[in-house]
Amino acid sequence: MRIIISFLIACNFLFSSQAAVIPADKLFSSPKYSKAKVSPNGLFLSITEKDEKNTYFKIINLETLETFNAKSFQSKTRIKEYSWLNDSKIHFKLYKNSKEVEYILAFTFKDNVKDTRFYTLNNGYMVDSLPTEPNHILYGRRNNQHHRLYKVPIDDFKYSFSKMKNAKLLDDAQKEIIGYSYDNHFERIITTELDLQNKEIIFRWRELSSSTWHTLFSYSPKDYHIIPAGFISEDVIAVLSNKNTDKVALHEFDIKTQTLGKVLFEHPQYDLIDAQFNKQGQLKSVSYYQKGVYTSQHFDLTKKKLTTQLKKALDNHEVYIIDSDHSNTKKLLYVNSASHPGAYYLYDSNINRIELLYESFPDLMSFNFAPSKYLSVTSKDGTKLDAFLTTPTGIDHDTLIVMPHGGPIGIHETDYFDPNIQYLANRGFSVLRVNFRGSAGYGKTFLQQGVGQFGQLIEQDITATVNQVLQSHQYKNVCAMGSSYGGYSSVMLAMKHPQQYSCVVAAYGIYDLPLLFNTSNYRSGDEYRSHIEGVVGKLDDSLTKLSPVYTAHKLQAPLLLIAGVDDEVSGIEQSNRFKFVLEQNNKSVDPVFYRKTGHGHSSWLWERHEAILKADFLYTTLGLKTHDIKTLNEMEKESLREDYMLLADSFEFGYLVEKDAKKSYRYYLKAAELEDARALFNIGSFFHRGQMVEYDFKKAMANYEQSANLGYASAHSRLGQLYMEGMKVERNHDKAYKYLTEANRLDDSYNNVMLLGRFFCTADEQYKNIDTCIEKFTLKDTHKLSNKKSRKVFDQRRSELAKAFMQGLYTPEEIAKLKVFMKETYNLTHLDFELDVEEAGIFEYRLGDKYRESGRYHQISDGYHVKGKNLSYGLRFTTDISGIDMRTHRTALIMMWTKQSKDGKSEPVKYSLLWGNPREDFIAIRSVESNDDNTNYSLQIYNLDKTLLYSKSFLVSQE
Missing domain, CATH: 3.40.50.1820 (Alpha/Beta hydrolase fold, catalytic domain)
Structure with missing residues (x-):
């Protein structure tokens, strides 16, 4: 334990000067450590530890500090509660796949032997652990007509219920009871029954050794509040009620006469929420919320003195004794307050020592919180x-x-x-x-x-x-x-x-x-x-x-x-x-x-x-200034960057909120001011597209370069592509190579690998290397991808290969190598063909008439002037080759769409490799876009020798 204490104190000291800006992702999170308990013999501590994917149930030997990861639960399983049945068995209530299930964990943890066994409670639930019989539990089962109570040896749960020969039936209730509970002091079974007709809650009791039920009391929750707090004697219970008082107070209740007796305790300001009694039926404490804090008022002077000392020893934070061993010498404490996120301590009364066990939120303990x-x-x-x-x-x-x-x-x-x-x-x-x-x-x-x-x-x-x-x-x-x-x-x-x-x-x-x-x-x-x-x-x-x-x-x-x-x-x-x-x-x-x-x-x-x-x-x-950037350290900047990027991405991509380009731009701009590399890249894209801001390529390049300097792979990729293609900048193979190789070093994704491959195909003699180009396009390990991701990667490869063919200057030998690669990759059999145009012009997409019938593009005109938001334009064709075998023959060609810019220059907007059976329809169709306003688009179809096979231009407008 001392090792744990000294380690945590050292960590807090090392990070005590951490940033004043608290990271939101650390603040809005579940506790890493929670649900701590002590075993009955005081030898073990149990606690749950949570990471991003799983929750681990850990058992720690308090003498040796050895830890045993007894069980792990995936994210869809949540521990609702658990309790120690005896020194080697633990009962769990879990939410698993949205259903509540119960288990018993039996474990061995001694002499370097660690073992666990999990037993299901067979569609039933544990009523009580029976401390007087540590090898048995009270076990309830319900179906549509019956609600039964059994006493079952714990070890019997290794079998199905039908094979539990030692299960003893204690009660068979044919009424609509909510459930069973148990009073350990007087060994009485208690049921809670809901009377829907009279809108009453009825409590009944019987002794464990008897079969006769007695009415404890009944009441209508609409009229007043009454909850049993514990038996005082054979015929008197204590209840929390406000039937005859303004505040919820602690009353005696006479079971025989069904009447409230004297008030045992009433707070002048607050409702009571709990009361504790000892085995002799004497009142130990009452609890209520005082000034917003759960407060227990102890009537035992020794207990009252102890809680005062504990609170003083722990910086006057709120201290709660949440568990103890059977000897009551080892007490588990939970400490928290408005300015403290919580921690577990162990108090050993034999040696009067408090030791820190676990902070609930270790990542938060180095920050100062507001009281x-x-x-x-x-x-x-x-x-x-x-x-x-x-x-x-x-x-x-x-x-x-x-x-x-x-x-x-x-x-x-x-x-x-x-x-x-x-x-x-x-x-x-x-x-x-x-x-x-x-x-x-x-x-x-x-x-x-x-x-x-x-x-x-x-x-x-x-x-x-x-x-x-x-x-x-x-x-x-x-x-x-x-x-x-x-x-x-x-x-x-x-x-x-x-x-x-x-x-x-x-x-x-x-x-x-x-x-x-x-x-x-x-x-x-x-x-x-x-x-x-x-x-x-x-x-x-x-x-x-x-x-x-x-x-x-x-x-x-x-x-x-x-x-x-x-x-x-x-x-x-x-x-x-x-x-x-x-x-x-x-x-x-x-x-x-x-x-x-x-x-x-x-x-x-x-x-x-x-x-x-x-x-x-x-x-x-x-009109407030968020933070002075000059005064922020890097950790603080990163926290704020993550805040703004979360907002920006949600509005950019429509995650749970409606897409809003204006908001996304504003939040990306805030993150960019804090030097977020991805935000700078995205701001550059806004200037590049002329979206939310006036088109400004120089500002786009400045943002891309700043993002690249901060190590963002996509910025290197974008710059490399621009210099490789000479798009709005002078073609520069040195810069293209520098940026593209750095993009691969930072992120060797398929995208970056293929961009570098295209560079080696289309660059000048200094860098050009067809073999390296082909090697980059020979994608590896794609079988490990999901179907969705693999389709995306292969679509991109077809686009990049089409660009490589059309943008490069090749010798016959180089073209021959590329064609061999294409034939092997796509199983091509015919590269020489003519186009057989079936439909060309303006199209409209229509859904199928029959159930599950896919939609289809229908030609509505063979013209070139496209007017209308919901229209498309282009070409449907086949390749004309004699002697085609529909099962085995394949061909391929290259489609390229270009757009005429305002200065009269043609700018490529889409490349793609089309491949398939020659007699099947090939489709090269585009849809009218929101920014089309008397825009000229041109479609060209080439074979793999870069021979133009077809060309057609369209004038496109939304109206």
């Missing part, structure tokens, strides 16, 4: 509110982000490490969060006061908090940002206080409150409407006045509107309507609708994308 400040706020009517203010530790844009939470009823803000908040703080923004009326954890009255208060009391609470913060610091900018209800609230805050809010970010929100009552046929029944009323209030005209869709004219602040196309919670129609009316009112709205996304993202990549998008919206809208 949060707890605020106590008094609302206008005197109600006390909890709030949390997170302020930047580095760059500070003097901008306050007001962030209402979702729900709004029954949800609350906590004060723990949050990547979204830390990302904003790290990028220079302060973040304010409020537990307004309707938030959970503050009692029934506080909760109910938020019902039906959309746009009213809730926003008043938020505004009271904002005003208190502004009394101590006058921020230059204030913006509102939220998701779900928080999206609605953010918009309403800006509408109600237009002079205060400079911008709004609303995600996955609701903007048309009446629409909530009938969003679909499935959401229009009485029960659903009653549920909505319990959050929004009654459906009447007042909801229209409180809906942004109907008051869009009031919004003055620019809005970033984010939605998920597959959102089944808010519904995409909410955002569609709001977008429409904002655009109709000429409001500044930037809509970003994520495809394949619901009420938020299901992957860290797109969580990260959205966070970067939001921050950039703030920078752009408020």
Whole structure:
């Protein structure tokens, strides 16, 4: 253990001066180490370790520190939870291929012997591990009519259930119970039953050795809250309930009389969420969220003193005892806080020593995170509110982000490490969060006061908090940002206080409150409407006045509107309507609708994308300078480059968002300013194409050269190709060779290999080498490619070979070598032929008439003037050779399309090698493109001797 400790401390010391800019990909990620537990005998630690592809279940000998990788799980399998059954067996609940399955892992780890065996629980589930019988478990199985409970020896799970001869049936419930549980102290089985007719939850119990069931209690969750917390005696249990109290308190409950007894504990401010009892039924502790932090109040003075000492020893971060061995001497601690992403420690009470085991996020431990400040706020009517203010530790844009939470009823803000908040703080923004009326954890009255208060009391609470913060610091900018209800609230805050809010970010929100009552046929029944009323209030005209869709004219602040196309919670129609009316009112709205996304993202990549998008919206809208490039180190630049490239690529290629060339160019430009090599190359391409900017070949070349200097292979490839072909630059074989060979050195892809091959075919005598050219086109290991990739590579080879034939000057001997290569590569049998033109002119593509019948180009004219966006033009032909064998004979020719530029010069736009059976149709057809405006295109067909066989020109326009 000391080796682990000293190693980690050394690493933190080495990297303690790491960049202030926290990389978003490290912040928005799953913990590397999680789910740690201690074996009952205290000898082993178990923990999961995650990398990009797999999750590994590791067992560590705490005495020798030897590690055993007991099991690996692929990305489609997720460990939901696990527990130690005894010192050599572990129970797992897994999500595998979207289904929940359970296993038992039996392992051997001693004397250099490491072995594992996995047993499935045969479509059942573990109810309890039976600590008093460590070799047995309670095991539940259900089918359509029965729900059965068994006591089964663990070793029997190596067999199928039908062969478990020692499985003892304890109960056969023919009722619709939710499941079984077990009370270890009093050895009682407990069932939870859902009575759909009476809308009640019923708890029943029986002793393990008896068959008689007793009603523990029943209740309607709509009326009040009641959850069993543990048996106090044979006939009395403790329950967490707010039936007779405003707060969820700990009560006695008499099983025989079915009545609540005295209050054992009630917090004056917060709802209780848990209570712990010892084996004698005495109360050990109660838990609640205090000031946003899960807090346990201990009644055992020794335990209370220990937790205080542990917290003090660990820099006053929150400390939780999450597991211990059976002797209670080795305690596993989890430490975290708003500014600490989490770590596991081991406390050994025998020697009073704390030792670090694993950081949850090792890549983050060298960064400083922003702490949060707890605020106590008094609302206008005197109600006390909890709030949390997170302020930047580095760059500070003097901008306050007001962030209402979702729900709004029954949800609350906590004060723990949050990547979204830390990302904003790290990028220079302060973040304010409020537990307004309707938030959970503050009692029934506080909760109910938020019902039906959309746009009213809730926003008043938020505004009271904002005003208190502004009394101590006058921020230059204030913006509102939220998701779900928080999206609605953010918009309403800006509408109600237009002079205060400079911008709004609303995600996955609701903007048309009446629409909530009938969003679909499935959401229009009485029960659903009653549920909505319990959050929004009654459906009447007042909801229209409180809906942004109907008051869009009031919004003055620019809005970033984010939605998920597959959102089944808010519904995409909410955002569609709001977008429409904002655009109709000429409001500044930037809509970003994520495809394949619901009420938020299901992957860290797109969580990260959205966070970067939001921050950039703030920078752009408020006119803020992101960072001073001169002060950034290389690691910081790389972090920001990756941010902007993620945004740029998504809008360039349409990854989950709509393609947007304007946005992609802007983000590529931001990355290029940070010297991102690929971004510089892409900016050069924009200038080269004249897309989003005026055509400027000199600027294109400057960007290509800067990108090449930074080591980007595609820039070397592009420059080499330009100098090889003499496209817009003077042909220069020295430069072409330099760039193309460097492109191959950096990236020996098929593309770069073939470009270099074409160079050796078409260069001057100094570099020309037909044998080397042919060797480059003899592609190797293509059998390892997928079908899709191999088709792409072979298509490119046909294009590059066509260019090599047409652009090179060859002796008869060189042509002969190339033709031999072509014949061997494509199994050609006939190279001498004439064209038999079947159709030439203008074509229209039509789908087949029959099911699964492919479409076909149909000639509609033999003219040359092509007018229309959906038209195509060109040639359909065969090669005329007598004595053709359709099974074995093959021929080939070269197709070249050229475009006449504005200065009258011809510029090649496409080359291709066409090959196949001579009697089959060859097609050389192009479609009208968006930039065609009275453009002249010419088609030429050549044989492999470079003899022109056919030529035709077309005048093309979209209208």
